[in-house]
Amino acid sequence: MAKMRAVVLHSAGDLRVEEHLLPAPDSEAVRVRIQAGGICGSDLHYFLHGGFGTVRVREPMILGHEVAGEVISAPEGSDLAPGTKVAVSPSRPCGTCEFCTEGQKNHCENMRFYGSARPMPHIQGAFCDVIDATPEQCFAIAPHLPIEIAAFAEPLAVVLHGLRRVGDIHGRRVVITGCGPIGALTVLAARAGGAAEVVVTDVTDGALQLATTLGADRAINVAKSPRWVQDYVANKGHFHVMIEASGNEAALRDGLSTLRPRGVLVQVGLGSDVALPIGEIVAKEIEIRGSFRFHEEFGDAVEALNTGRIDVAPLLGARFPVAETDAAFKRAAEQTNTMKIQLDFTT
Numbered sequence: 001m002a003k004m005r006a007v008v009l010h011s012a013g014d015l016r017v018e019e020h021l022l023p024a025p026d027s028e029a030v031r032v033r034i035q036a037g038g039i040c041g042s043d044l045h046y047f048l049h050g051g052f053g054t055v056r057v058r059e060p061m062i063l064g065h066e067v068a069g070e071v072i073s074a075p076e077g078s079d080l081a082p083g084t085k086v087a088v089s090p091s092r093p094c095g096t097c098e099f100c101t102e103g104q105k106n107h108c109e110n111m112r113f114y115g116s117a118r119p120m121p122h123i124q125g126a127f128c129d130v131i132d133a134t135p136e137q138c139f140a141i142a143p144h145l146p147i148e149i150a151a152f153a154e155p156l157a158v159v160l161h162g163l164r165r166v167g168d169i170h171g172r173r174v175v176i177t178g179c180g181p182i183g184a185l186t187v188l189a190a191r192a193g194g195a196a197e198v199v200v201t202d203v204t205d206g207a208l209q210l211a212t213t214l215g216a217d218r219a220i221n222v223a224k225s226p227r228w229v230q231d232y233v234a235n236k237g238h239f240h241v242m243i244e245a246s247g248n249e250a251a252l253r254d255g256l257s258t259l260r261p262r263g264v265l266v267q268v269g270l271g272s273d274v275a276l277p278i279g280e281i282v283a284k285e286i287e288i289r290g291s292f293r294f295h296e297e298f299g300d301a302v303e304a305l306n307t308g309r310i311d312v313a314p315l316l317g318a319r320f321p322v323a324e325t326d327a328a329f330k331r332a333a334e335q336t337n338t339m340k341i342q343l344d345f346t347t
Contacts, residue, residue, distance in 0.1 A: 178246025
């Protein structure tokens with residue numbers, strides 16, 4: 001029988017490229033030959049720690065959910081002809097639970113999200129040569145779009161959902177705390193959305209230099225300038241919107257102090273529980289909104305990439321052949337590296 005390569009995590013630090021049998025074809029599925037896969041922060045948590053929070057790998061699991069590739073076959077009547085390049089959404093909601101029927105598919109009670117150890121058995125990921133997806137998960141990319149750029153659709157969808165939780169940001173002043181890939185993509189999306197001012201904070205000079213290149217008006221190293229908030233707290237605060245993308249309590253508390261009355265904080269970065277300055281939140285009527293995954297924003301992300309409205313190319317740090325997966329994950333885990341690292345499944 002035909003075989004394929006798969007990137008399998010067995011336990012923290014134990015990541016292997018294995019040969020697996022190619023699954024039997026499913027006439028109702030779109031079969032996609034994966035060509036590019038981005039390493040996400042959650043993939044790194046699995047690799048470094050075996051999971052995050054209460055979620056732990058309890059059996060071997062294929063990692064990966066930021067992928068794009070080429071259609072091998074599709075169900076009869078599908079618009080996805082063999083050879084079509086597609087970005088594949090990792091999100092497969094059931095469509096019938098309470099949240100799906102209420103239009104909140106990112107909160108599906110029976111979600112099948114690639115590379116998740118939450119349920120048992122685990123949901124296998126997409127870092128393999130071939131995957132089967134539903135037609136609804138597959139979004140055609142423009143012929144001119146490089147496949148490695150298409151693989152940014154998933155993290156960009158996370159960002160677009162976060163900004164949708166804010167509402168219209170046109171003409172508003174925005175502070176972004178944390179400039180990893182999500183923070184950097186937020187700079188691009190905020191600029192595309194018409195933000196009047198974008199300020200970014202982080203502790204890494206390389207990340208901040210990138211943020212300036214992407215369009216940030218100011219990029220602040222908070223380790224070197226710990227009193228940075230003093231520039232933005234006069235008259236009860238400066239910013240209308242805060243996007244928290246670090247998961248760090250100090251960043252969250254500092255950013256809150258710079259928000260204007262009735263400002264909006266959207267928490268995108270996933271971290272542990274934190275203590276909040278409730279008195280300040282009440283006195284300034286700050287709105288705190290969570291942001292979890294995405295659904296319809298995946299299509300919006302593909303459209304933004306297809307049209308060039310958002311150019312993510314500066315975020316691509318390096319691509320590694322699948323045979324060098326271990327090196328790719330170690331590179332992605334470097335504290336000084338905030339660029340996106342990808343696996344190249346064409347080699």
